[in-house]
Amino acid sequence: MSDQQYASRPRGSSTALSEAYDTALLDLDGVVYAGGVAIDHAVGSLGTARDGGMRLAYVTNNALRTPDAVAEHLTELGVPAEPADVITSAQAVARLMSDQLPSGARVLVIGGEGLRVALRERGLVPVESADDGPAAVAQGYGGPDMAWGRFAEASYAIARGVPWFASNTDLTIPSARGIAPGNGAAVEVVRIATGAEPQVAGKPLPPMHRETVLRTGAERPLVVGDRLDTDIEGAFNGGVDSLLVLTGVTDAAQLLAAEPRHRPTYVDRDLRGLLTGQPEVTAAGDAFRCGGWTALVRGEALVLEGDGDALDGLRALCGAAWTQAGEGSCGLDAAKAIARLGL
Secondary structure: OOHHHHOOOOOOEOOOHHHHOOEEEEOOEOOOEEOOEEOOOHHHHHHHHHHOOOEEEEEEOOOOOOHHHHHHHHHHHOOOOOHHHEEEHHHHHHHHHHOOOOOOOEEEEEOOHHHHHHHHHOOOEEEOOHHHOOOEEEEOOOOOOOOHHHHHHHHHHHHOOOOEEEOOOOOEEEEOOEEEEOHHHHHHHHHHHHOOOOEEOOOOOHHHHHHHHHHHOOOOEEEEEOOHHHHHHHHHHHOOEEEEEOOOOOOHHHHHOOOHHHOOOEEEOOHHHHHOOEOOOEEEOOEEEEOOEEEEEEOOEEEEEEOOOHHHHHHHHHHHHHHHHOOOOOOOEOHHHHHHHOO
C-alpha cells in the first residue's frame, strides 16, 4: 500500500518518474489532449518516456470511443498506440456486468459505440429500447449530441426493476472550448427521474483499477491524471502512486484543499514531469520549504515567502495546507499565496 494515504506533503524523487515506475497509467482528457487536440509538451514527453523503457497505458473514463478509435487518434497526434494500450470505463463496466449477467443477456445501451463494443466483447447483447426485454441498463458518455429521449428510455427500463450500471460519474469533461457536462451529469438526470442508484465501474472505483491491472500487468504503476476525484482518488483506492498535472480541471486552490484521498504523490505542470525527478518538500519548524519558497500558516491564511519556480511554491503550500488539515480539508485563505505564483 502506498503511503500517500497519509500524505502531508508531495513526495520527492531523486530519479525521473519514468525510471522509478514501470508503467504510466495515463488519463486522456485533460492530460494527453483536450477536445482532441494534443496538450503542449504531451507528445514529446510521452515519446521520451516510452523510448526510455516506460510502458504507456491510456486509462480513460470516457466510454464513448472504442480502444481502436482512441489508439488511432493517439497515433495521429504523434503518440503511437495500439488498442491493447487503451483501457476504458466501458470495458470496466462491461466486465462488472458480465460477472452478474448470463452470457447473451440483453443490455439497454445509453451511450456510444465504445460501450456497445465493450459489451459484445463480454458476450452481452446491446439493445436500444426498454421494450426489447433488457436484463440491465448500461449508461456511458454518448457525446454532446445525445438525444434527450435516451434518458427517458433508461428511466422506463429502470422503473420496471431492471438493474442500472454506469461507466462513470464524472460530472464534467474537458473540451477545446472549456469544461462541458460529463456522463455524471447525464447519470444525475436518470437518477432524479427514477430515484435509483447505479452500480458504477469507472475511476475512482475498484472495478476500473481491476480492469487496468488485468490488462496491463503493471508491477510499479504511476497513475497520471488531472482530476482529484477520479484519477488521484482512484490511485489512492488502488494503493498506488500518482502524478497530478495541472493541464485539466484541477486548479491550485482545489489542490490545496484536497483531503487525504485526493492528495497526489507528485505535482507538476504537464507531462514533462514524467521525465524529471521531483523536488523534496522539507519541514522547517512550522513552515515547509521547496526550492526558493517557504510556506506557512499565519492566522487564517496560507502565507508564501521567497521566490523561484512557481511549482515549487505550490508544492510548499501543499505541505502547509495538508499538514494543517490533517485528515480533513484545508479551509485557510490561500488566494494571496496563489496569486503570487500566477497559477
